[in-house]
Amino acid sequence: MATDRxxxxxxxxxxxxxxxxxRMFTLMVVRALTKRGSRLTVALGAIAVxxxxxxxxxxxxxxxxxxxxEELRTFGxxxxxxxHVDEKQGGESRLADASLLESAAxxxxxxxxxxxxxxxxxxxxxxxxxxxxxxxDMAAMRALAPYWQVDxxxxxxxxxxxxxxxxxxxxxxxxxxxxxxxxxxxRDRSTQASVTIKGIMDTGEAEDxxxxxxxxxxxxxxxxxxxxxxxxxxxxxxxAEADSLAAxxxxxxxxxxxRPIRKVSEADGQILGKxxxxxxxxxxxxxxxxxxxxxxxxxxxxAERTPQIGLQKAIGASDxxxxxxxxxETALVCLVAVAIGIVGGFLLAQLLGQAVFSAWVxxxxxMVPLTLGLCLxxxxxxxxxxxxxxxxxxxxxxxxxx
Amino acid sequence: MAPMxxxxxxxxxxxxxxxxxxxxxxxxxxxxxxxxxxxxxxxxALDDVTFRVGEGEFLAIMGPSGSGKTTLLNILSLLDAxxxxxxxxxxxxxxxxxEKDRVVIRREKIGLVFQQFHLIPYLSAVENVMLAQHYHxxxxxxxALEALERVGLAERAGHLPSQLSGxxxxxVCIARALINAPAxxxxxxxxxxxxxxxxxxxxxxxxxxxxxxxxxVLVTHNPALGRQAxxxxxxxxxxxx
Numbered sequence: 001m002a003t004d005r006x007x008x009x010x011x012x013x014x015x016x017x018x019x020x021x022x023r024m025f026t027l028m029v030v031r032a033l034t035k036r037g038s039r040l041t042v043a044l045g046a047i048a049v050x051x052x053x054x055x056x057x058x059x060x061x062x063x064x065x066x067x068x069x070e071e072l073r074t075f076g077x078x079x080x081x082x083x084h085v086d087e088k089q090g091g092e093s094r095l096a097d098a099s100l101l102e103s104a105a106x107x108x109x110x111x112x113x114x115x116x117x118x119x120x121x122x123x124x125x126x127x128x129x130x131x132x133x134x135x136x137d138m139a140a141m142r143a144l145a146p147y148w149q150v151d152x153x154x155x156x157x158x159x160x161x162x163x164x165x166x167x168x169x170x171x172x173x174x175x176x177x178x179x180x181x182x183x184x185x186x187r188d189r190s191t192q193a194s195v196t197i198k199g200i201m202d203t204g205e206a207e208d209x210x211x212x213x214x215x216x217x218x219x220x221x222x223x224x225x226x227x228x229x230x231x232x233x234x235x236x237x238x239x240a241e242a243d244s245l246a247a248x249x250x251x252x253x254x255x256x257x258x259r260p261i262r263k264v265s266e267a268d269g270q271i272l273g274k275x276x277x278x279x280x281x282x283x284x285x286x287x288x289x290x291x292x293x294x295x296x297x298x299x300x301x302x303a304e305r306t307p308q309i310g311l312q313k314a315i316g317a318s319d320x321x322x323x324x325x326x327x328x329e330t331a332l333v334c335l336v337a338v339a340i341g342i343v344g345g346f347l348l349a350q351l352l353g354q355a356v357f358s359a360w361v362x363x364x365x366x367m368v369p370l371t372l373g374l375c376l377x378x379x380x381x382x383x384x385x386x387x388x389x390x391x392x393x394x395x396x397x398x399x400x401x402x
Numbered sequence: 403m404a405p406m407x408x409x410x411x412x413x414x415x416x417x418x419x420x421x422x423x424x425x426x427x428x429x430x431x432x433x434x435x436x437x438x439x440x441x442x443x444x445x446x447a448l449d450d451v452t453f454r455v456g457e458g459e460f461l462a463i464m465g466p467s468g469s470g471k472t473t474l475l476n477i478l479s480l481l482d483a484x485x486x487x488x489x490x491x492x493x494x495x496x497x498x499x500x501e502k503d504r505v506v507i508r509r510e511k512i513g514l515v516f517q518q519f520h521l522i523p524y525l526s527a528v529e530n531v532m533l534a535q536h537y538h539x540x541x542x543x544x545x546a547l548e549a550l551e552r553v554g555l556a557e558r559a560g561h562l563p564s565q566l567s568g569x570x571x572x573x574v575c576i577a578r579a580l581i582n583a584p585a586x587x588x589x590x591x592x593x594x595x596x597x598x599x600x601x602x603x604x605x606x607x608x609x610x611x612x613x614x615x616x617x618x619v620l621v622t623h624n625p626a627l628g629r630q631a632x633x634x635x636x637x638x639x640x641x642x643x
Contacts, residue, residue, distance in 0.1 A: 024532060024541040028525070035524035311520045314481060315578070316509020316537035318502065396481040399516060400472065 029328045036301065043297040044337045047375055050290030051341025055371045056348035057283045063353065063361045064275055077116075077144055078237070079246055081105055081258045082230035095120075096256070098215060098228035104253045105233045108245055112236040115143030118228035120218045124211075125185045128174040132210045133184060135218020135228075138165070144234050145203070152178035152199035161217040163198035167208035171200045184211070184221055191221050232261075287378045294382035298330065302386040309390050310398030319391045326387045327380065334379040338372045345371070426458025426615035431490065432586055433461075433478060433619070438487035440473050440640075447473040448484070449640040455619060460612040462631035463621045470640040471621045472590065478619060479512055479588050480504040492585045509538045513579030517591035519571040521563040527574045528559040531581050538582040549577040553607060569600025576607055587611065587618045593627065605630060 033040050081104045083096035098118040105116035117137035124133040138155035155163050164184075166176055176182065176197050185192040195213060202208065219225050237245055242260040249258035302309070309322060346363060353361035433455035440448040448470040455461050463471050476482035477489060480496060489496045492511055499507065521530045531546040550559050553573040563571055572592060579587055589608065593601040605627060612618055612632075620631060628634050636643035 020540045020542070021536065024536040027529065028533070028536075031524045031529075307520065308522050311522065312533070312537070313505070314479070314508070314514055314520075315534050316505060318505050318537075321537065396476045399481075399518075399520060 025325070025328070028325060029332060032305075032325070033329055033332060036304075039297055039301050039304075040333065043294055043301075043333050044340070046290050046293035046297065047334055047337030047379055048341040048344065050286050050378060051338040051371050051375045052344035052348055053286040054283050054374055055342050055345025055367055056352060057279045058367050058370060059346070059349040059361050059364055060352055061276060061279050062364060062367070063349075064279070064357075076147060076261075077232035077234040078242055078261050079108070079233045079235060079258055080230055080261055081233065081249060081256060084255050084257045095224060095227040095229060098219070098226055098231075100253065100256065101228050101231035104249050104256050104258065105231050107249060107252055108233055108235050112245075114234040114236065115140045116231060116233035117141060117144060118215060118231040120215060120222065120224060120228045122218070122222040122224070123187055124221060125187065125189075126174060126211065127183055131170055131174075133218055133221065134207075134210050134212045135215040135222070136212060138212065138214050141212070144232065145207075147203070148207070149202040150199045151201075152197070155198055155212075155214065158214055159216070160214055161193070162195055163213075164195040165199040165201055165212040166197055167210050168200055168202045169208040170211060171197070176200070182211075184213070186221055186223065191223060193217060193221055287374060290375070291378045291382040294330075294379050295385060298326075298383050298386040299389070302326070302390045305390075306393055307398050309393045310395040313393065314395040314399060322390050323387055326383060326390055330379050330383040331376065334376050335372070338375050341375070342368060342371060426456075426617075428456035428458055430457040431455070432457050432459070432492055432617045434488075434490035435478075436488040438474070438477065438484050438489060440470075440477060440482065441485045446640050448477070450487070451637070451640075451642055452487075453635055453642070455617060457617055458612075458615040459633065460608075460618045460631045461620070462628040462634045463619060463637065464623070464625070464628045464634055465637035465643070466623075468639075469637040471637055473640070474637065475588055475590050475619070475621050478586075479514055480508045509534075509582070511585040513582065513584040513587045515572070515575050515579045515587065515589040515592045517594040519563070519568070519575050519595070521571055521574060521578075523563055526560050526562055527555060527566065527570075530563070530574055531578045534578045534581050546577075546581060549581050550574070553577045554603075567600070569596050569603060572596060572600065572604055573607065576604065580611070585617060587616055589618065589620045591622055592620070593622070593624065601627075 081101055083094050085094075098120070101118045102116070105113075105118075108116070117140040120135040122133050122135075123130055125131075137158045138160065139158040142154045142156075150165070152165075155165060164182060166182075171177070178197055178200055180197045181194055182197060183192055183194050193213075195217075213221075215228065219227060235242070235245065246258040246260050249256060312322065313319075346361075349361040353359050431454055433453075435454070436452050438448060438451045439446060451470075451474065453461075463474060465471050473482070477484050478491075480491070480499075483496075491507065494507060496504070496507070521527075522533060525533060528543060528546045528550055531549055532541040532543060535541045535546060547556065547559055550556050553576055555570060555573055555577070558566060558570055563574070566574065572595075576592075579589075587608075592608070593604050596604060608618060608620065609630060618631075620627065622628055
């Protein structure tokens with residue numbers, strides 16, 4: 001009854017039960033929204049579209065580094081691992097244990113590794129002249145150099161000592177064809193091996209003048225057992241990450257140094273940087289448009305409700321309670337819109353992922369609070385001016401119909 | 403404050419004539435206005451008006467359009483402030499109150515009834531009454547339903563204002579004005595938009611409130627309604643006639 005309410009009501013908020021107040025507040029907020037179908041739909045739609053774009057772009061933003069790096073890995077290795085060269089001692093390169101180079105390559109994160117192999121170089125004599133012989137893990141080479149255009153086939157196993165692959169220019173100059181036998185002879189003629197040309201490759205680079213065989217066979221022919229000049233690795237990482245991973249190898253393997261191959265890793269970073277920046281810009285523009293749209297809708301809602309705001313103030317609503325009501329209405333619309341927007345945004349991300357990378361975009365739970373936070377900030381920023389207008393309503397005027 | 407016991411609505415019904423409220427003390431001042439003036443630029447909407455209203459008194463403010471009735475009512479309801487002069491409400495000097503204090507005093511001590519009803523369109527009748535409770539202290543549906551029952555609208559409690567007639571909407575407004583047992587009820591042309599039947603019902607409600615000992619200030623054009631008050635304050639061109 002009135003007596004009890006007055007006894008508690010006059011004593012300050014601390015003595016008042018929270019439940020009924022919260023219930024009445026919730027009732028007002030929900031009713032105010034649900035009785036305004038068209039306006040609510042506009043605000044809801046604007047925020048949902050904003051949330052969808054923000055969610056899709058941020059999901060892509062965090063996936064794109066990995067997707068783009070994977071794409072760029074088709075351009076070849078991006079880290080070289082070699083014995084440390086002492087400049088004071090003439091700066092001559094020297095051979096290293098192939099097993100040490102392999103260990104260093106294997107220390108890179110396995111989930112980011114595309115492929116790695118040691119390389120051993122030497123000059124040998126073929127049937128029709130000299131050529132550069134390259135020994136490598138030919139099974140790994142296919143992943144490491146997927147851009148090679150190969151006639152015939154790849155050497156599929158790293159223990160295959162009967163086949164070789166020859167660069168196009170070398171094959172042309174020596175009249176070699178797929179299936180031809182070739183004898184590889186050491187320069188001092190102490191060692192030789194007969195192999196069959198399994199594939200002829202076009203690389204557009206120095207490999208077009210070289211002959212490739214598996215590492216163990218090359219070590220045997222060149223009389224360098226267990227040795228290699230360097231190793232190359234292809235990992236999924238952009239420029240800064242490649243720098244960091246290369247530095248970690250140098251720290252873990254004394255006598256070994258690793259460095260990114262700049263032309264590739266820097267290109268990774270530059271392309272990713274530009275795409276990231278573009279997506280951030282698009283997301284920002286969408287958020288600004290969303291803010292303006294929500295602002296226009298809320299301004300119209302406040303104008304429409306001016307008599308009610310005046311009445312609420314006349315019967316005792318404080319400015320704070322008016323502000324709280326509009327903020328709660330905005331936040332509630334935002335929550336519902338973001339929930340819709342996230343579902344739409346995830347679908348949009350899949351469309352973009354498939355269209356650009358032919359890959360599905362991962363659902364990242366962390367994007368949910370991020371999207372919600374950004375949309376809340378945009379919606380509440382949009383609500384500031386309309387709420388200020390609501391607070392400034394003069395009851396005496398609006399209740400007279402002015 | 404005026405009587406605020408649990409029988410606040412005991413006499414507020416069409417047929418009610420009895421009350422168990424404490425006997426009001428007319429010598430106790432609820433409204434005290436001294437040399438009250440309100441200027442809008444060069445125009446004096448209210449000029450040097452002095453009067454008092456005692457506890458339990460029913461005052462009618464009358465006068466032609468533009469005489470300052472509404473300006474005076476806005477000041478009395480703390481929706482506006484005088485340019486000069488003094489206004490005491492239930493012993494509180496209002497001149498130096500902050501806007502926040504004025505809001506608090508308005509919800510604690512004043513019940514407002516408007517000519518144009520002014521109900522929240524998306525809240526039902528009972529929820530409109532509960533809204534006044536909410537701003538005053540805490541909403542109590544049972545008490546709000548009781549208030550509606552006593553103005554004869556219990557069966558219409560769940561209806562939206564758009565589903566109520568003008569007379570019913572005005573009775574919801576009266577229930578809302580009374581729900582917090584205010585010291586003062588201010589009614590601005592409460593029958594101005596009603597037909598004769600509803601006018602009679604609303605006036606009967608106000609009479610029963612007067613009988614209960616409520617302090618009521620009624621602004622009206624209607625001489626017949628004015629005659630039902632204990633006293634009439636006539637205004638002309640912003641001054642007491």
